[in-house]
Structure formats: structure tokens, C-alpha cells
Amino acid sequence: MASSEVVVYANGELLAAAAAARLVTRLVDLQAAKGSASLVLTGGGTGIAVLEQLRRSPARDAVDWSRLDLYWGDERFVPADDDERNEKQAREALLDHVPVDPKRVHAMAASDGEFGDDVDAAAAAYAQVLADNARPEDHGDVPQFDICLLGLGGEGHTASVFPESPAVYETERSVVAVRNCPKPPPTRVSLTLPAIRRSHDVWLMTTGEAKADAVALALSGAGEVQVPVAGARGQRRTLWLLDRTAASKLSNVYQPPTA
Numbered sequence: 001m002a003s004s005e006v007v008v009y010a011n012g013e014l015l016a017a018a019a020a021a022r023l024v025t026r027l028v029d030l031q032a033a034k035g036s037a038s039l040v041l042t043g044g045g046t047g048i049a050v051l052e053q054l055r056r057s058p059a060r061d062a063v064d065w066s067r068l069d070l071y072w073g074d075e076r077f078v079p080a081d082d083d084e085r086n087e088k089q090a091r092e093a094l095l096d097h098v099p100v101d102p103k104r105v106h107a108m109a110a111s112d113g114e115f116g117d118d119v120d121a122a123a124a125a126y127a128q129v130l131a132d133n134a135r136p137e138d139h140g141d142v143p144q145f146d147i148c149l150l151g152l153g154g155e156g157h158t159a160s161v162f163p164e165s166p167a168v169y170e171t172e173r174s175v176v177a178v179r180n181c182p183k184p185p186p187t188r189v190s191l192t193l194p195a196i197r198r199s200h201d202v203w204l205m206t207t208g209e210a211k212a213d214a215v216a217l218a219l220s221g222a223g224e225v226q227v228p229v230a231g232a233r234g235q236r237r238t239l240w241l242l243d244r245t246a247a248s249k250l251s252n253v254y255q256p257p258t259a
């Protein structure tokens, strides 16, 4: 498992633009090397800002969107047209504006979808989607995602794995139903930490003073039960992309000049 690298940006807007540029470069390189790529999307303010920056970038056309498998790290279990839904936000920010292959956009079920309000069935169905898309070279029933984008909460959650919650103790399943989340909406579907750790690259992206304690704890060896984001690591690379305020409680990191 890779040790963590940290890059600090002067502000959130720069972070989002730079992460979008980094994504284009990495996806193009992956597609050139092996023909296609896989990307796990995140909800949250920073994750969606990155997708918006990607939409605005002329370089986005360098990506072959038709040869990209898209997954989600977590989803709020609400109706499909609810503004809280991570999929809806990602579609509005980017996916409705680029020629993705609908068969390769693997969204989690909504609460008015085929499983109705049965969040356990929705989670089990997404685990099956992952298993169906795993190739022999993945050596398991979860794809080895090329890049997994994640955000984090001030209390240390990532995806919808919250501190001390049942999800953080999960070691077998790749996807779980999550209930009683401290952050609304309360019912969600989430990849588990073991599924996230199947990723080659994990990019943790966040901004703001409210995230500074969680960032500092995760990077100083906190346990994943108390600080789940500490358990989000990539096989090849774990990259933290932070703005100055989110990085304000870290020592020994390069601080960029004020923009």
C-alpha cells in the first residue's frame, strides 16, 4: 500500500482546476497504455467542483469518454431527481456534457428505483455490478479501479463510512447500506474501505478549515475506526489534494505562494 503524498493549493478554486488537469493527464495516459480507464466519483463540494472544472477545460476533449468506466464511492439513498443525489450532481457538473457510454456509467440505485426503499437490496445490487465488471486480472470480485476520488467530512468520514459506524468494521462486503448517518441524508449506499483499497490510486480532495483536524489526524496515523479516511489508501498512490486551510494543521508540507 502506498504512503501518502500531499499537495497544497493556495485556494479551493486552484485545487479544483489543478485536480481536473491532473485527471485529464492521468486518464489520457491510462487510455493510451491500456485502451480504457476506470474512475470512481465522489460527492461533496470539492469533488463536484473538480468535475465542473473538468467540464470547462478544453483539455477534457483529450479524454476518450466512451472508454471510461465510471463508478461512485457512495450515494445518498434519495429519489433519482433529488438535488442531494451524488449522481445527479455529477451528471449536471460533467457527465451530461461529455460523450460517456451509458453502459459504462455505473450509478448506485435511487430510493425510487428498482429496489424501492430497500437500501440493503440496492447495496447488494451494486456489489453485483462491481463483481460483474471485475476482470480476471482484477483477482477478485471488485475491479481494481484506476483512480478513486474521495472527499472527507470534518469528523473523518469518507465515502459514507462514518466513524465508529458498522460500515467501518466491514471486512467482507464491497458495498454496504448505511443508516443513521450523522450528516444528512441519513440513508446511503457506500463502498467499504476494503473495496476502496482495491484502487491503484486514491485521491483525497478537500478544502476548508473544518476539515483540518481530520486531515491532520489521518496523516498522523489515526485508526480508521475513529477516522475512516485514514483507511482510504491506494495500492500505487495515495494523494491528498488540499487547500491551505484544510492543510493548516499539517507541519512539514510545502505551502504554495498566495494566489
Ligand SMILES: O=C1O[C@H](COP(=O)(O)O)[C@@H](O)[C@H](O)[C@H]1O
Residues within 6 Å of the ligand: 042, 043, 044, 045, 046, 047, 073, 074, 075, 076, 086, 150, 151, 152, 153, 158, 159, 160, 183, 206
Ligand atoms: O456526504 C458526503 O460528504 C463527503 C464530503 O463532502 P463535502 O461537501 O464536505 O466536501 C463526500 O466525500 C461524500 O461523497 C458525500 O456523500
